[in-house]
Amino acid sequence: MSKPVVLVVMDGVGWTDEDHCNAVKHACKPQIDELMTNWPHTTIKASGVAVGLPTDEDMGNSEVGHNALGCGQIYSQGAKLVNESIESGAIYESDAWKKAVSYAKEHDGKLHFVGLLSDGNVHANISHLIAMLTEAKKEGVKECRVHALLDGRDVPETSALEYIDQIENTFAELNDDSFHACLASGGGRMTITMDRYEADWSMVERGWHIHVMGDGRKFASAREAIETYREEGGYTDQYLPGFVVADKDGNPAGTIDDGDSVILYNFRGDRAVEFSKCFDYMDSFDKFDLVKKPKVFYCGMLQYDGDLKLPANFLVEPPHIEHTLSEFLVNKGVKSYACSETQKFGHMTYFWNGNRSEKFSNELEDWEEVPSDIIPFDQKPWMKATEVTEKIVAAIESGKYQFIRCNYPNGDMVGHTGNYQATVIGVEAVDLNLKRVMDACKKYDYTLLVMADHGNSDEMVDKKGKPKTSHTLARVPFAVFNGPEGTEVKDGDFGLSNVAATVAQILGFEPDEHWNESIIK
Numbered sequence: 001m002s003k004p005v006v007l008v009v010m011d012g013v014g015w016t017d018e019d020h021c022n023a024v025k026h027a028c029k030p031q032i033d034e035l036m037t038n039w040p041h042t043t044i045k046a047s048g049v050a051v052g053l054p055t056d057e058d059m060g061n062s063e064v065g066h067n068a069l070g071c072g073q074i075y076s077q078g079a080k081l082v083n084e085s086i087e088s089g090a091i092y093e094s095d096a097w098k099k100a101v102s103y104a105k106e107h108d109g110k111l112h113f114v115g116l117l118s119d120g121n122v123h124a125n126i127s128h129l130i131a132m133l134t135e136a137k138k139e140g141v142k143e144c145r146v147h148a149l150l151d152g153r154d155v156p157e158t159s160a161l162e163y164i165d166q167i168e169n170t171f172a173e174l175n176d177d178s179f180h181a182c183l184a185s186g187g188g189r190m191t192i193t194m195d196r197y198e199a200d201w202s203m204v205e206r207g208w209h210i211h212v213m214g215d216g217r218k219f220a221s222a223r224e225a226i227e228t229y230r231e232e233g234g235y236t237d238q239y240l241p242g243f244v245v246a247d248k249d250g251n252p253a254g255t256i257d258d259g260d261s262v263i264l265y266n267f268r269g270d271r272a273v274e275f276s277k278c279f280d281y282m283d284s285f286d287k288f289d290l291v292k293k294p295k296v297f298y299c300g301m302l303q304y305d306g307d308l309k310l311p312a313n314f315l316v317e318p319p320h321i322e323h324t325l326s327e328f329l330v331n332k333g334v335k336s337y338a339c340s341e342t343q344k345f346g347h348m349t350y351f352w353n354g355n356r357s358e359k360f361s362n363e364l365e366d367w368e369e370v371p372s373d374i375i376p377f378d379q380k381p382w383m384k385a386t387e388v389t390e391k392i393v394a395a396i397e398s399g400k401y402q403f404i405r406c407n408y409p410n411g412d413m414v415g416h417t418g419n420y421q422a423t424v425i426g427v428e429a430v431d432l433n434l435k436r437v438m439d440a441c442k443k444y445d446y447t448l449l450v451m452a453d454h455g456n457s458d459e460m461v462d463k464k465g466k467p468k469t470s471h472t473l474a475r476v477p478f479a480v481f482n483g484p485e486g487t488e489v490k491d492g493d494f495g496l497s498n499v500a501a502t503v504a505q506i507l508g509f510e511p512d513e514h515w516n517e518s519i520i521k
Helices: 030-038 062-071 078-088 095-106 126-138 160-174 201-213 222-233 273-280 325-331 342-351 385-398 420-444 496-507
Strands: 005-010 041-044 111-116 143-150 180-188 243-245 261-264 297-300 336-341 365-370 403-408 447-451 476-481
Touching: 005 342, 005 385, 005 420, 005 496, 030 041, 030 420, 030 476, 041 496, 062 325, 062 342, 062 496, 078 126, 095 111, 095 261, 095 297, 111 126, 126 143, 126 160, 143 160, 160 180, 160 222, 180 201, 180 222, 201 273, 222 243, 261 273, 273 297, 325 496, 336 342, 336 385, 342 365, 342 403, 365 385, 385 403, 385 420, 403 420, 420 447, 447 496
Parallel strands: 005 403, 005 447, 111 143, 111 261, 143 180, 261 297, 336 365, 336 403
Antiparallel strands: 041 476, 180 243, 447 476
């Protein structure tokens, strides 16, 4: 068994017969249907404990999914890491927590918390924020401010007020003569602060003005801001414009000033890197004019980029991922190629390589990014699938690579908009381009592995009949096209972490002893 391999991740394409506006089920997708009918195939787990999350009720996501695909193992991830640290108290023994508390106290400053205000457990969890606010009061911090990024993506699309009420109730329980906490600013996660892969720095700039400077439209409360914006523009939570909470004289409730401490409490890295750069690289920052450069202590929940050591200070140690597929193949002298458009390029590189920004070998690893359009994805649901396909086909035709991998973001990025019709088109665009990849693999005798990293587009309406913009718990497809003679899928309950060994086996190598077993016989 020895053939070169192309691996395709159809991001966000869950595989289930359940039909809540299932854009995958109803899409015209002859290639995917052929793969899941006439070729060796199965479905694999892409959520919960199978990808290192706390329970099987926790939705998978692209980051932990690509970690599992790229390293062949299961590591405690994201929420589970933070949960364990909070439960043990280790988070409060970290140098970063101690410095954040002491810096604010010594300078008579405020302790700020910036992050996604929901319990979606993909980027953040409101329970972590509540635990830290409680501990801050216990340790003598006098003033805390929360800068709430509204979700509507990993949770129902207009659920923000539920979380606003929850945090306001927490303030009411904690506030007294010795301690005061309140909401200071906020806005939708796809409007301010949480850009990724440098796709749109203006989002971060808007967030900086809102959170740091108190420069934005002012409201008496977060509830008033949300209700007003919804009435004026019909915004769902993730797209809500930024706002500043202020008193009747227009004074912001909590700008970020000299002597303050700032904690970004998101645990997922991709949408935390750019905001972190604003603080850690403040003296040399050139992406936009910061205008205000407060002298603060800054830390993240995790270190979001291990190679960049960003941020320098963080509360919880990230998983130290070893024995990745990329490192294994480099050690075997295998030349590989990775490609996606901007929205998922980091998943095919950084997350795939075990949260590592750099290549294991500049000579043996080639990476190519197709710039994503800065446009709501339901306006152009085919995204850059054709451009990605052209590069994958060219890589196959070149004969230079034994292992080629790519990600089509359509099922996830369009699925997150909640637009069912657009998501159907997004899935169909992926399927249409798969035909070209399949033809090239057949012509040049590559084995093609097709799978997804988590569900999303398979459930576009929730059980209450409202648009569903979050990921799902669905299993995902896995199919082997043009495999070595006699290829069969084993009986068993497999997950994303079984893919690395499968790739190695087809390439003709004995899989790494640290990996979970191959899916094929």
